[in-house]
Amino acid sequence: MEAAIAIQVLPNLQDEKDVCDVVDKVIEYIKSTGLNTTVSPFETVVEGDFDKLMEIVKESQKIAIQAGAPSLMSYIKINYDPTCGVLTTDEKISKHNK
Numbered sequence: 001m002e003a004a005i006a007i008q009v010l011p012n013l014q015d016e017k018d019v020c021d022v023v024d025k026v027i028e029y030i031k032s033t034g035l036n037t038t039v040s041p042f043e044t045v046v047e048g049d050f051d052k053l054m055e056i057v058k059e060s061q062k063i064a065i066q067a068g069a070p071s072l073m074s075y076i077k078i079n080y081d082p083t084c085g086v087l088t089t090d091e092k093i094s095k096h097n098k
Contacts (some may be wrong), residue, residue, distance in 0.1 A: 001036075001047050001048060001084060001085050001088060002048075002049060002050055002080065002081060002082045002085055002086065002087065003048065003049065003050040003053050003077050003078065003079060003080040003081075003082075003086060004045060004046065004047045004048075004053075004056065004078075004079045004088075005045070005046050005048070005053045005056070005076060005077065005079070006043045006044070006045045006075075006077040007030070007043060007044055007045075007046070007048045007056070007057060007074065007075070007076050008042060008044075008074065008075040008076075009022075009023060009026050009060055009061070009064050009074050010072055010073045010074065010075075011023065011064055011067075011068075011069030012069060012070055012071040012072055012073070013068070013069055015096075016092040018054060018068065021067065021068070022064050022067040022068055022069045022072075023064075025061050025063055025064070025067040026044075026060045026064050026067070027039055027044055029056075029060065029063050030044055030046055030056060030058065030060065033048075033052070033056060034047070035047060035048040035052070035053075035056075036048070036088070036089065038089045043077075044079050045073070045089050047086075047088060047089060050080055051074070052084065053078075057074070057076055060074070061074060063087075071098055
């Protein structure tokens with residue numbers, strides 16, 4: 001695995017329920033990609049091919065707008081190493097979840 005991203009999509013909506021509905025649609029899309037995905041309260045982590053992950057970042061923005069967000073802010077963290085690969089989410093946190 002050459003890359004991992006953490007994506008946080010924050011729709012510009014007043015009602016918390018509306019925000020959650022939009023975020024849920026983005027997460028649904030991300031999970032539908034079939035890549036290893038970890039959802040947490042503040043962001044979603046996805047692991048895989050760098051180009052595919054960048055496609056997911058782009059499409060996540062479009063899905064949030066289509067789901068009703070008039071605008072949004074997104075925060076993206078990228079861990080990328082095309083030569084040696086990166087640690088998986090499980091390798092990073094499994095020792096803390098025992």
